[in-house]
Amino acid sequence: MTTLSRRDLGRTAVAMSALSYSRVLGANDRVGVGYIGLGNRGDQVHDAFLEHGDNATVAICDLVPEYLDLAAKKSASRGVATRYTDYRKLLEDKNVDAVAICTPDHWHAVMFVAACKAGKDIYVEKPLSLTVFEGRRMVEAAEKYKRIVQVGLHRRSSPEIRTLAERVKAGELGQLSAARSFHVRNDWPVGIGSPADSAPPSREVWEAWLGPAPSQPYNRNKAWYNFRWFYDFSGGQLTNFGVHYSDAMRMMMQLTVPRTVTALGGRYVVNDNRQIPDTMVVLWEYDAPVAGDPSQRSTVLNSYEQYNGNGAPGNLKRTELEFRGTKGTLYLHNGNWEIVPEQTHSLPTKPNDPTSRDTSDWRASFKPAMEASSGKGSADTAFHSRNFLDCVKSRKQTNCDTLEGHRSNVGPLIGNIAHKLKSTLVFDEKSERFSNHPAANEFLHYEYRKGFSIEL
Numbered sequence: 001m002t003t004l005s006r007r008d009l010g011r012t013a014v015a016m017s018a019l020s021y022s023r024v025l026g027a028n029d030r031v032g033v034g035y036i037g038l039g040n041r042g043d044q045v046h047d048a049f050l051e052h053g054d055n056a057t058v059a060i061c062d063l064v065p066e067y068l069d070l071a072a073k074k075s076a077s078r079g080v081a082t083r084y085t086d087y088r089k090l091l092e093d094k095n096v097d098a099v100a101i102c103t104p105d106h107w108h109a110v111m112f113v114a115a116c117k118a119g120k121d122i123y124v125e126k127p128l129s130l131t132v133f134e135g136r137r138m139v140e141a142a143e144k145y146k147r148i149v150q151v152g153l154h155r156r157s158s159p160e161i162r163t164l165a166e167r168v169k170a171g172e173l174g175q176l177s178a179a180r181s182f183h184v185r186n187d188w189p190v191g192i193g194s195p196a197d198s199a200p201p202s203r204e205v206w207e208a209w210l211g212p213a214p215s216q217p218y219n220r221n222k223a224w225y226n227f228r229w230f231y232d233f234s235g236g237q238l239t240n241f242g243v244h245y246s247d248a249m250r251m252m253m254q255l256t257v258p259r260t261v262t263a264l265g266g267r268y269v270v271n272d273n274r275q276i277p278d279t280m281v282v283l284w285e286y287d288a289p290v291a292g293d294p295s296q297r298s299t300v301l302n303s304y305e306q307y308n309g310n311g312a313p314g315n316l317k318r319t320e321l322e323f324r325g326t327k328g329t330l331y332l333h334n335g336n337w338e339i340v341p342e343q344t345h346s347l348p349t350k351p352n353d354p355t356s357r358d359t360s361d362w363r364a365s366f367k368p369a370m371e372a373s374s375g376k377g378s379a380d381t382a383f384h385s386r387n388f389l390d391c392v393k394s395r396k397q398t399n400c401d402t403l404e405g406h407r408s409n410v411g412p413l414i415g416n417i418a419h420k421l422k423s424t425l426v427f428d429e430k431s432e433r434f435s436n437h438p439a440a441n442e443f444l445h446y447e448y449r450k451g452f453s454i455e456l
């Protein structure tokens, strides 16, 4: 990481004075929201805020004029939003109470820390950060500058998922031993294609898009939307989809971060210029409280399975997540869910004996361990933006604050390191470093380009 340059120090001074402009908002006030990044997700997040009447789009920032035009049009009925191409100018705007950061992953930490220093509350898209080091620094920044933060792991605000988490925590599924998750879709044969490097839209725009990431030639696939297949800008589908799954696992199973991780996979079948695997399995072992009896500790084995060269469903229920308890299995897909009871036996398992193969007594002892149930629900982002707006006014903790967002991202991030090193890594929660593989610690952060900093 680079040290603070004179230019950065100047920026910090501006930002610090901006902190004193933070407004104290009452329950009936309108929150002035500034958007940084209005591409695919920024547009969806903007919609999710506009569903609520108590906020206005006061500022918009992106590198693509057409995205700014669209956002300005959508929010016109609530006033004219000031347009920016430099996010630092948006952060100086006194009408902005809160920012929504929906830029690519490699930009999150730098923009987030600057927003904290500028006294803005923050809705930041998942994954919180590109590295473990950045995530911890973001936790510290939010604490130091007393910012309200919502990380865009929007399943956390789904009413149904919140209720299910309480039921699972109370022990309804019995003791949990494992959770599995699946990101399945067939990208074979051409995937995202293999465009050649080319001239960027403009040198200035490409530099602004790259931000702290290493300097490199422009490639259409590395930039807008497709950056998620390249490691300088993203942790791949493991931190794209996988972080939602890791978050749901943490929520249902009361987990912090994994103590052990291993992963295998690669680019086996898809022919495009992606860097990330098309096929991958990650395994995490967590220390966990026993559901229904939190004084007891146990271990759970969780997995992420990515099949991008074959579209067959991960499980029979075609869900993205499943939670395996001694009494039942919870299948979860967004807000939709089904609980399938286990059939458990009260007599000990009978050994196979060639002289007496009658197992009818034993079979007769099988009973469903719980009742089946199912429900439909929603993980709409509007629940998450509602919770954020409420917390901006009440100064209460959001459903997914910086620490929750960081912890949910640690599993996927260290999964990528285990995959890169083809190793089983032991992670120390306190120091947030690997204890059995010194070289793996090198991948917990990277050196920013000159002029970019997350110093507090």
Ligand SMILES: NC(=O)c1ccc[n+]([C@@H]2O[C@H](COP(=O)([O-])OP(=O)(O)OC[C@H]3O[C@@H](n4cnc5c(N)ncnc54)[C@H](O)[C@@H]3O)[C@@H](O)[C@H]2O)c1
Residues within 6 Å of the ligand: 036, 037, 038, 039, 040, 041, 042, 061, 062, 063, 064, 067, 085, 086, 087, 102, 103, 104, 105, 107, 125, 126, 127, 152, 153, 154, 208, 209, 210, 211, 223, 224, 225, 226, 240
């Ligand atoms: N919560 C979810 O379900 C969900 C879904 C999709 C994406 N996301 C997350 O949202 C983020 C953005 O992904 P996306 O799919 O919208 O990508 P995208 O490329 O469509 O949008 C990113 C936008 O950021 C802008 N940008 C880049 N650098 C900028 C800068 N220096 N200043 C201002 N704007 C800049 C780009 O011009 C682009 O419009 C990612 O972190 C992604 O993981 C979350």
